[in-house]
Amino acid sequence: MIVVVSFLVLLMLVAAVAASVFRDLISAVIAAALVSLIASILFYLLQAPDVAMAEAAIGAALTAAIFIIAIRRTKRYEE
Amino acid sequence: MRRAVAILLLIIVALGISISLEKIPFGTLKTKVGKYYINEGREETGAVNIVTAVVVNYRGFDTLGEVTVLFIAAIGLGAVLRAGVGEGTKKTESASLVLYTGCRLLFPLILVFGTYIFIHGHLTPGGGFQGGAIIASGFLLIYLGCRERRISRTASNLAESLGGMVFVLIGLLGLVFGSYFLLNFLPKGTANTLFSAGIIPIIYVAIGFKVGSELASIIDNLIEESQ
Numbered sequence: 001m002i003v004v005v006s007f008l009v010l011l012m013l014v015a016a017v018a019a020s021v022f023r024d025l026i027s028a029v030i031a032a033a034l035v036s037l038i039a040s041i042l043f044y045l046l047q048a049p050d051v052a053m054a055e056a057a058i059g060a061a062l063t064a065a066i067f068i069i070a071i072r073r074t075k076r077y078e079e
Numbered sequence: 080m081r082r083a084v085a086i087l088l089l090i091i092v093a094l095g096i097s098i099s100l101e102k103i104p105f106g107t108l109k110t111k112v113g114k115y116y117i118n119e120g121r122e123e124t125g126a127v128n129i130v131t132a133v134v135v136n137y138r139g140f141d142t143l144g145e146v147t148v149l150f151i152a153a154i155g156l157g158a159v160l161r162a163g164v165g166e167g168t169k170k171t172e173s174a175s176l177v178l179y180t181g182c183r184l185l186f187p188l189i190l191v192f193g194t195y196i197f198i199h200g201h202l203t204p205g206g207g208f209q210g211g212a213i214i215a216s217g218f219l220l221i222y223l224g225c226r227e228r229r230i231s232r233t234a235s236n237l238a239e240s241l242g243g244m245v246f247v248l249i250g251l252l253g254l255v256f257g258s259y260f261l262l263n264f265l266p267k268g269t270a271n272t273l274f275s276a277g278i279i280p281i282i283y284v285a286i287g288f289k290v291g292s293e294l295a296s297i298i299d300n301l302i303e304e305s306q
Contacts, residue, residue: 049204050130053196057212062294065219069301 005045012038023078025071033064125267125276126201134206135279139261142282143246146289150243153293160300174224182224189217197287201276207283211290218295222302230299235292242289249278249285 012035019031036059043052108114116133126132134142173179196203197210221228253262261278268275 050128050206050209053205053209054212057209057216061216062212062219062298065298066301 001045005042008038008042012042025076025078026068029064029067029071032067033060036060036063121270124263124279125270126279127271128201128204128206130204131201131206131279131283132276135200135282136261136263139250139282142286143250143261146243146246146286149290149293150239153297156297157300160303173226178224182220186217186221189220190214193217193291194287197283198280199273200283201279202271202273207286208290210287212294214287214291215294215298219298222298230295232296232299235296235299238288238292239296242285242287242292245285246282246289249282253278
């Protein structure tokens with residue numbers, strides 16, 4: 001259990017750093033969605049399934065989609 | 080010089096926060112109300128899922144405010160994005176066969192799953208917000224896969240207004256039948272069955288419709304704008 005949780009937290013940290021480092025904004029959005037997805041798994045492991053559901057649906061799916069729509073209207077690469 | 084001042088200020092702020100947080104015991108019960116909800120919530124509200132009992136019954140007024148915030152956000156987005164956009168039909172290239180078939184197969188299942196989540200909000204984890212978000216993600220799939228399809232704005236506005244109206248009306252009925260807004264005036268029924276917990280399932284179904292149609296219309300506005 002503790003191994004799984006530490007692995008997930010580590011992965012989440014890597015994804016969070018990647019989201020801020022990536023020059024390609026689409027990749028950054030995918031990394032941010034990964035942060036949300038892992039956060040929802042962690043919420044589930046911490047016995048908060050209600051929050052996990054909201055986080056997975058809103059954080060991982062809808063927010064990423066809205067960001068991608070916005071990026072399509074602007075530029076894909078950060079300067 | 081400026082950097083040194085900034086670092087000094089940061090250290091002072093960090094010290095202040097750590098000193099004030101040090102006084103608070105970590106992981107122990109600070110208020111009695113949480114314990115009360117866990118012990119008495121099931122008896123009082125009839126909802127097996129304590130989170131739902133708190134969200135809809137004990138803190139129902141906060142939930143109404145939350146729904147209102149989402150409503151205002153959706154209205155504002157619609158007002159800003161729809162201002163200059165005509166209703167003309169635009170040519171869009173169709174999605175690939177895999178995406179098209181996949182979304183046609185998956186959409187009804189996602190819809191049923193979201194509906195299940197918000198109808199069973201008082202029995203299993205989840206509720207109006209979660210179910211509504213899942214339904215909206217199903218509509219997102221439709222927008223990606225079957226681009227010629229559009230949800231009817233009239234239907235989505237109708238679902239949104241009806242959801243909000245049902246919520247407020249049930250709250251006002253509490254004033255009529257009893258003493259306060261959002262009183263649980265319906266019979267509680269036997270716990271752990273679908274028709275139990277009084278007004279909680281009705282309110283959660285209303286919230287599910289409202290949140291689902293609001294989030295779907297946000298996506299609709301953004302996608303229309305971006306084409």
